[in-house]
Amino acid sequence: MSDALSENAPPRRTALDAVHRALGATMTDFAGWDMPLRYASERDEHQAVRTRAGLFDLSHMGEIAVTGPQAGELLDYALVGNLGALKPGRARYTMICDASGGILDDLIVYRLADREHEGHREYMVVANASNAQVVLDALTERSAGFDAAVRDDRDAYALLAVQGPEAAGILSGLTDADLGGLKYYAGLPGTVAGAKALIARTGYTGEDGFELFVDPSDAERLWRALLAAGADAGLVPCGLSCRDTLRLEAGMPLYGHELTRNTTPFDAGLGRVVKFEKTANEGRFVGREALAAAAERTREQAPRTRVGLVAEGRRVPRAGFPVVDGEGRTIGEVTSGAPSPTLGKPIAMAYVDAAHAAPGTPGVSVDIRGKHEPYEVVALPFYRREN
Amino acid sequence: MSNPQNLRYSKEHEWLSVAEDGVSTIGITEHAANALGDVVYVDLPEVGATVTAGETCGELESTKSVSDLYSPVSGEVTEANQDVVDDPGLVNSAPFEGGWLFKVRVTEEPDDLLDAAGYTEFTGA
CATH class of the missing domain: 3.30.1360.120 (Probable tRNA modification gtpase trme; domain 1)
Known part of the structure; x- marks a missing residue:
């Protein structure tokens, strides 16, 4: 609506x-x-x-304040990370999932040291512009029963x-x-x-x-x-x-491309953001059961893996283009693609079947408007700064 | 931005030079180049190929998207600009000069090509 x-x-x-x-x-x-x-x-x-x-x-980024004595407990329940343990003045990359483990958004959460006093905590959650309302609504709904308030700070x-x-x-x-x-x-x-x-x-x-x-x-x-x-x-x-x-x-995922409501953090290769060991709320958090199952499933059978692709030619892969093997069978899909100014070649992130996900796997191509253009599978990121 | 007076223009944002010995040079306008952003790859029709006015004959790839290249006239391709294939940035830096795309021996010209003033008005500039 x-x-x-x-x-x-x-x-x-x-x-x-x-x-x-x-x-x-x-x-x-x-x-x-x-x-x-x-x-x-x-x-x-x-x-x-x-x-x-x-x-x-x-x-355009969406700021949401979470404040009050139980602000940490609320975030531990509402998000997949262990935010209660975040030290004052520090920030963390985390995600908010639905009950079935699907990613609603990826977030950076800051614990604001200067706004804290005895018994009061304040966090700033920064959501993607496209998801800010969804995140605000979910946090508000999930705040029931916690001594904490959720405030829309987008205009602040x-x-x-x-x-x-x-x-x-x-x-x-x-x-x-x-x-x-x-x-x-x-x-x-x-x-x-x-x-x-x-x-x-x-x-x-x-x-x-x-x-x-x-x-x-x-x-x-x-x-x-x-x-x-x-x-x-x-x-x-x-x-x-x-x-x-x-x-x-830099190999960083973008919501709507690498991350979607139909993807769990484990399927995105980002299972490390999910902290099952958190202690607040007896370890309960939204999506826990589904995420535990996703962790188990991806451990037993590797899902499609998020990989990097580097072009041998000059045509640029775009989101949604099929990744194919040497026999033309679809083995994955491009989620983001662009000409890389640093590498001087087209690059892409893609989800590719585990059997074809190892760097250097031969015969991998991207179907670019009907023509199979050869691509090299590489580990992410494409670029890492020196210091 | 100003569109050269001596060229004619299509509504697909190609420009066409006055024919010399029946051969016209074709490129995309500065307006189109700015809309595309940095062009990183151009696929041009091959020499000897027949192109048809208003039909696609190649593609231009930029950071954000790929766009079809249309021929503003019908005829036979006599030359493709190898410089722009090697350095697609010429489309952005010199769209009316070094960034030209291909030349055509014109057999047929549509009657709805615009002059500079008409094209400027068409793009709302």
Whole structure:
């Protein structure tokens, strides 16, 4: 119902909409938001993030606050991870599943140290824009019986990301926060260019970088301050197009592609996010029984495996294209594909039958509009940064 | 962006040069190149092939998608641009010049090709 309504509604605009238009961005409708796809060349933007730094507006991401004395217990029940054990100031990648183990969304959960006091905890759950309402509804429903509150904070934040090897250097000139002491998957409150921010060392690019959650009224000033501070280091505005190729090279899954409601974390090769050993709520959590069965099933008989494919030719595989063996039999399906700026060749993630999933398996092709183009099976990720 | 005055344009966003000795050069417009984003692969018709106005004769692949290439005229392909096959980025950087795609000895031309002003109006620029 809410989906049908939102499809008819005009796309939402972020606090940086006028900035994007002034920069001449090509805009795209993404999950109900009008977002920058690219400013000029998406390949140049991609290379800037790999070699220097890029600045992203990610304000479409869906923030949900979970607060109260039993906020940790609620998240342990509602999500597959062990969030009660998350230390203050740290973040974790996790998922929310339905009762049959299907993935509703993948999430990053931050435990906000500065908002805590005796007997009170506060977490920020960051959902994909396309799933934010589903996650909000599920968390609200699952909160029954817990001394905890779920709050829609989507309008409370703009989200800017600075990603790339120069990101720390650029940001350090604008903040007193101890970036050197901020670990990967940690967050701390601070002031950036005069704006109060949650500074998180997280990202979706395979590079070092930061995500800055700020009041929307501060977004434009912060954007301009970051661009000015990063000008000498080669920081450029970056759109969602290069974000997709960056995450694909880094082997990171995308909801709606590698992850769906019909996929369990075990089928996605991400069973490590499911923590059966958690102690809160006597170990109960939504999807536990189905996920235990999925773990058993995938242990006994390997499912289709998420692999990387690298082209020998130049035609690009796209989501939904069949993967075939030497005799033309379908052995899998492409979930994401793009020309890789770093490798200079088309790459793809695909689910492939276990018998054909080993790196170097001969005879694997992708059916690209009727023609079988040879592809090499490789281990993920395609790209890993050096330090 | 400005569309050169000396070219004519199809509603499929190809441009066509004035024929020299019966041969016209064909490419895609800057408007189309911008809409595609970075072009990474081009599949062009082979020399000697017959192309038909309004029918697909190749494809252009960009980061996000693949698009069919249409011929704006009918005729025989006399040349395909090897430079653009080797460096598809020419379609973005010089769509009306070094990024040309193929040449055709024209046998038939549809009567609905647009001039620069008409194409500019068509694209709402």
